[in-house]
Amino acid sequence: MPRWPKPAEGSWTEHxxxxxxxxxxxxxxxxxxxxxxxxxxxFKRAWLNVGRVEQLPRTGSYFTKEIHAAHASVIVVRDxxxxxxAFHNVCxxxxxxxxxxxxxxxxxxxxxxxxTCKYHGWRYGLDGALNFVQQQEEFxxxxxxxxxxxxxxxEVWSGFVFxxxxxxxxxxxxxxLGPMITDLDGYPFDALTERFGYRSEVGANWxxxxxAFQEFYHAPVLHGKQTPDNYSNAAQQAGFEAPHxxxxxxxxxxxxxxxxTWELDPSMRKPMEDITRSGLFGPWDTPDxxxxxxxxxxxxxxxxxLDSFQLWPNFVILIWSSGWYLTYHYWPTSYNxxxxxxxxxxxxxxxxxxxxxxxxxxxTFKEYGLQDCSTLEAxxxxxxxxxxxxxxxxxxxxxxxxxxxxxxDWVGDYQREKAEAGR
Numbered sequence: 001m002p003r004w005p006k007p008a009e010g011s012w013t014e015h016x017x018x019x020x021x022x023x024x025x026x027x028x029x030x031x032x033x034x035x036x037x038x039x040x041x042x043f044k045r046a047w048l049n050v051g052r053v054e055q056l057p058r059t060g061s062y063f064t065k066e067i068h069a070a071h072a073s074v075i076v077v078r079d080x081x082x083x084x085x086a087f088h089n090v091c092x093x094x095x096x097x098x099x100x101x102x103x104x105x106x107x108x109x110x111x112x113x114x115x116t117c118k119y120h121g122w123r124y125g126l127d128g129a130l131n132f133v134q135q136q137e138e139f140x141x142x143x144x145x146x147x148x149x150x151x152x153x154x155e156v157w158s159g160f161v162f163x164x165x166x167x168x169x170x171x172x173x174x175x176x177l178g179p180m181i182t183d184l185d186g187y188p189f190d191a192l193t194e195r196f197g198y199r200s201e202v203g204a205n206w207x208x209x210x211x212a213f214q215e216f217y218h219a220p221v222l223h224g225k226q227t228p229d230n231y232s233n234a235a236q237q238a239g240f241e242a243p244h245x246x247x248x249x250x251x252x253x254x255x256x257x258x259x260x261t262w263e264l265d266p267s268m269r270k271p272m273e274d275i276t277r278s279g280l281f282g283p284w285d286t287p288d289x290x291x292x293x294x295x296x297x298x299x300x301x302x303x304x305x306l307d308s309f310q311l312w313p314n315f316v317i318l319i320w321s322s323g324w325y326l327t328y329h330y331w332p333t334s335y336n337x338x339x340x341x342x343x344x345x346x347x348x349x350x351x352x353x354x355x356x357x358x359x360x361x362x363x364t365f366k367e368y369g370l371q372d373c374s375t376l377e378a379x380x381x382x383x384x385x386x387x388x389x390x391x392x393x394x395x396x397x398x399x400x401x402x403x404x405x406x407x408x409d410w411v412g413d414y415q416r417e418k419a420e421a422g423r
Contacts (some may be wrong), residue, residue, distance in 0.1 A: 055109065060126060068332065085126070157181075160189070177311070202373055208376050208380060209330050209396075215400065408409070
């Protein structure tokens with residue numbers, strides 16, 4: 001059960017004794033064998049966010065998602081009744097990938113009335129049913145009703161589309177998310193539809209990049225050059241500690257206090273921030289989003305800056321006090337590579353000034369994200385050397401301990417179940 005807020009005495013980590021306080025191994029981030037277990041234990045069992053409903057605005061709208069860690073490609077489509085379906089992207093005839101354009105490994109999106117295989121012309125409806133077989137008389141007792149697309153479990157929460165690749169998920173999506181996440185019900189995600197996205201292929205284990213965004217201990221040092229010297233020097237001397245952490249099931253969150261950028265001394269701001277009235281913390285002109293749900297700023301931080309919700313296994317929702325949000329995805333491609341995706345969401349611009357403010361926030365955050373990424377290949381290389389095999393973590397790094405423990409727990413559960421099934 002969640003234990004929060006932090007008791008008056010002691011550290012955060014000490015009040016989660018199951019996490020321990022000893023130096024931590026990163027073997028789970030450098031072992032090819034462990035990654036192969038993660039494929040089965042995690043990415044073929046957990047609910048995975050693959051997009052938002054705004055990507056499917058009308059009947060026949062679709063997109064594909066490559067889930068390398070599960071050796072899967074998924075089609076997500078809006079059907080004629082307005083529902084959202086997900087299917088394995090595999091033609092039932094000879095196993096060709098059904099939906100792709102020029103390069104079969106690339107993700108695609110669009111709108112169609114049906115899906116037609118490029119190889120032999122089999123056609124499938126938006127509900128996955130097989131509608132047409134080229135020269136059907138040449139087959140032997142072929143029953144079209146038995147050869148529809150293979151369905152993937154698909155559910156939607158607050159406009160976020162999730163899939164589960166297990167034959168039968170152990171929990172509904174809402175049960176999987178739990179109260180810490182579902183307490184965000186009512187946040188106006190659907191009103192923040194102006195999106196800016198970026199994507200990077202990273203030479204490091206997926207959990208290492210998640211770690212980079214799960215603590216702010218690094219911020220005054222790694223991002224110091226992104227701010228004027230007097231502000232950077234003051235930040236490095238003072239350090240930074242988030243005032244609230246929370247763990248619930250496999251998920252984590254951290255709340256931080258805020259900085260009112262326009263109230264800073266002008267010498268602590270960049271000229272471009274003054275010109276655009278925007279920057280890392282978002283546009284200065286905050287939209288009125290109405291009353292926020294109980295799940296936002298649950299500890300009542302004042303001034304509040306942001307909440308970062310780390311949804312197991314590889315999805316992050318980061319809600320800013322200035323009226324916008326962003327998401328991160330970490331999609332493993334091997335034990336030491338993954339694809340990182342970042343998306344920033346704002347209310348639709350009503351003027352050129354608002355558009356410029358949104359773009360300023362987007363490019364600023366991209367720069368910070370790339371700085372966070374800049375250390376990862378060096379970290380991966382040195383972890384793989386195994387010259388050092390235990391690493392001390394401080395109290396601000398509690399979410400890192402939790403992420404790696406959950407990964408180990410899911411792999412351990414899978415191994416035990418497999419052993420029991422083999423008896």
